[in-house]
Amino acid sequence: MNIGVIGTGTMGRAIGENLAKVGHKVVFGSRTPEKLANFARSIKGKASVGSYQEALDASNVMVLTTPWAATREVLEALRPFRNKILLDCTNPEHSEKYELVIGHSTSGGGGDCPLGRRGQSGQDPKSRLCRGTRGALSR
Numbered sequence: 344m345n346i347g348v349i350g351t352g353t354m355g356r357a358i359g360e361n362l363a364k365v366g367h368k369v370v371f372g373s374r375t376p377e378k379l380a381n382f383a384r385s386i387k388g389k390a391s392v393g394s395y396q397e398a399l400d401a402s403n404v405m406v407l408t409t410p411w412a413a414t415r416e417v418l419e420a421l422r423p424f425r426n427k428i429l430l431d432c433t434n435p436e437h438s439e440k441y442e443l444v445i446g447h448s449t450s451g452g453g454g455d456c457p458l459g460r461r462g463q464s465g466q467d468p469k470s471r472l473c474r475g476t477r478g479a480l481s482r
Contacts, residue, residue: 350410370392405424
């Protein structure tokens with residue numbers, strides 16, 4: 344399977360490295376791909392590094408591991424998603440205070456979703472990245 348990993352911190356690197364080691368083709372999407380070239384080469388598997396858009400274009404499945412504060416900007420830059428599965432591994436945490444940004448009584452998949460309450464995936468009106476407070480990825 345072709346998998347794009349957007350966000351190359353500790354979580355993104357670990358997920359992508361393990362996926363590549365079991366045989367998946369992984370493209371790490373980064374703001375600064377040149378900084379990750381040695382890392383990608385060190386993985387015993389099929390891994391490469393590119394821009395966010397290159398990772399999206401090369402994959403069937405996207406794994407999102409960006410810091411919460413950057414998530415909206417990254418996803419909006421990658422619109423539209425067409426025929427992609429998005430696995431969201433983000434946590435709505437404040438980057439300095441180590442507490443939840445949206446509290447405990449709501450969901451990141453609700454009104455605070457980075458793509459908005461009804462973020463559409465591509466042009467397909469049946470596909471939603473965020474649906475209400477249940478946070479379902481698509482239907």
